Amino acid sequence: MPKFKLEYIWLDGYTPVPNLRSKTQLKDFDSFPTLEQLPNWGFDGSSTQQAEGRSSDCVLKPVALYPDGSRNNGILVMCEVMMPDGVTPHPSNSRATILDDADTWFGFEQEYFLWEDGAPLGFPKGGYPGPQGPYYCGVGFSNVGDVARQIVEEHLELCLEAGINHEGINAEVAKGQWEFQIFGKGSKTCADQIWVARYILNRLCESYGVDVNYHCKPLGKDLDWNGSGMHCNFSTKYMRETGGKEYFEALMAAFGKNLDEHIAVYGPDNHMRLTGLHETQSIDKFTYGIADRGSSVRVPHSFINAGYKGYLEDRRPNSQGDPYQIASRVLKTISEVPLP
Incomplete structure (x- = not known):
């Protein structure tokens, strides 16, 4: 079973322009995974202006994935930032609540x-x-x-x-x-x-x-x-x-x-x-x-x-x-x- 290199990508809490952040997780899959197969993953929000050090947990929720041509078995995983419950969008999450319409x-x-x-x-x-x-x-x-x-x-x-x-x-x-x-x-x-x-x-x-x-x-x-x-x-x-x-x-x-x-x-x-x-x-x-x-x-x-x-x-x-x-x-x- 091959290991896939999952590059989780997110937007940090800097203003007025967020920075892109990323880190790699390795997971075993029989073949290229679906979005639903990718787990949420935590990170230290105190280092990205998204949490305080005394309560630093934030969660990355995969929302889109793309093959990464620069790596063998690589996948680029675009994520939303969630609160520690993994359900509530973080205040810096500019994607979660926007208007969307596939016909636009x-x-x-x-x-x-x-x-x-x-x-x-x-x-x-x-x-x-x-x-x-x-x-x-x-x-x-x-x-x-x-x-x-x-x-x-x-x-x-x-x-x-x-x-x-x-x-x-x-x-x-x-x-x-x-x-x-x-x-x-x-x-x-x-x-x-x-x-x-x-x-x-x-x-x-x-x-x-x-x-x-x-x-x-x-x-x-x-x-x-x-x-x-x-x-x-x-x-x-x-x-x-x-x-x-x-x-x-x-x-x-x-x-x-x-x-x-x-x-x-x-x-x-x-x-x-x-x-x-x-x-x-x-x-x-x-x-x-x-x-x-x-x-x-x-x-x-x-x-x-x-x-x-x-x-x-x-x-x-x-x-x-x-x-x-x-x-x-x-x-x-x-x-x-x-x-x-």
Whole structure:
């Protein structure tokens, strides 16, 4: 009977951005186990800002599992954090109570910087490379280097081996900045895959001596370099099959009304990124426009051409945002709009 290496992954209690944590448990199974076969597992919450030392027990509850292509008989196990009873969600558990609907589809565009010695990978020591322009979807050593390409390609393969639904990768606008896109049906399914993809990337970069910087504006808001977003593409069954201009306008009115509620969960320090420059709308405004990358919500031409049917892109979520909270907030606003 083979031993399987179960890498339990969870989000700690740090704020405003939780860190990914993990530890390995070995278990005997006849074959690749099901989720129901995986046991809960305890950990020391006093070391992760999730408990006090005098009562430090927390519990990991497996909620999704993925083959781990970096290990023989390896499995990546995404977990929720529970209280010691194993039933009550921990206050830091951002997944347990979110809105979810398998007919609401999400696509997240995760931007990030590869980071080395306090600067984006490929920046000259103590200075800056040439201005933005040639790096977006760039090719060639001077634009993307060699190590970065190795990392993103290896990350893609590991995610595909894990069954994560990647839809694309590309070099981004700033030097050392990259993006991957993930699609999923339902808030939890898509968000689980984003968190596990982040975990895989962080772990992979260890072997290259490189970090991943998810901050939305790591080079500072006063420098002429793009920040990092995590644009949220979304559609409901009604939007895909029926749609219509009247419903679309009511939906956009609801998004405008809930501006503050969305910004509150779209990632910290977003005021540094949502300045009205670099293809963003100002953080205190809500706008929408056809193919307008400077709007809060970009409306694809395909949406209009199909009779106001299809998907929309909320460009405000940032690269540090919690996809559980982002997807749930989008779904909550959608649910406030009655169907015609």
